[in-house]
Amino acid sequence: MRTLSTLTLGILLTAGGIGIPLIATADPSPGWEHGRMHEGSMMHDSDQRYEGWHGGMRGSHDSWKASLSDKQQKDIDKLRLTYKRGKYLLKAKMKQAKVEFALLITKDNPGKSEINSKIDQITKLKSEMLHLKADYKTSVRKLLTEEQRVKFDFAVLAKAAEDRHGKGRY
Helix, strand or coil: CHHHHHHHHHHHHHHHHHHHHHHHHCCCCCCCCCCCEECCEECCECCEEEECCCCEEECCCCHHHHCCCHHHHHHHHHHHHHHHHHHHHHHHHHHHHHHHHHHHHCCCCCCHHHHHHHHHHHHHHHHHHHHHHHHHHHHHHHCCCHHHHHHHHHHHHHHHHCCCCCCCCC
8 A cells, every 4th residue: 555655656746847847838828928918817908908818809888888977877876776676686586496496307206387387487587687687778778878879889789799608697
């Protein structure tokens, strides 16, 4: 037994002794030599912002927020609060429905009608979440000037075109 532990330790030390110098001599990832990378995200490059390792480039489509008047900001904050309250309530109901669905599926003899009913409930909650979000965005849009609306519309379209890597968000 002692020989096996000594052998394993020797292999690990040898592998570590070879691997560390290889890592130290490897070229750094592109971007570091130009000072563009910092703690997992790329730094600002002119007016464009790079986020994350995927190079998700966002232009100035958040600039509509910067041009809001104080009154617009207060009105939008009220709308956002109402939206978030509704959203979190629906998310809690969704989480509960999904747990109940999982419990139904894992029963020994689950009833088809019970399962279908739970699926319908989850689908209805998703629909409510989408309606709530659409109402919020259209209400915000109504508060904007024509110039702000154009920037807002670009932001909405850019967000819709983003690849979310399977992370559905409502």
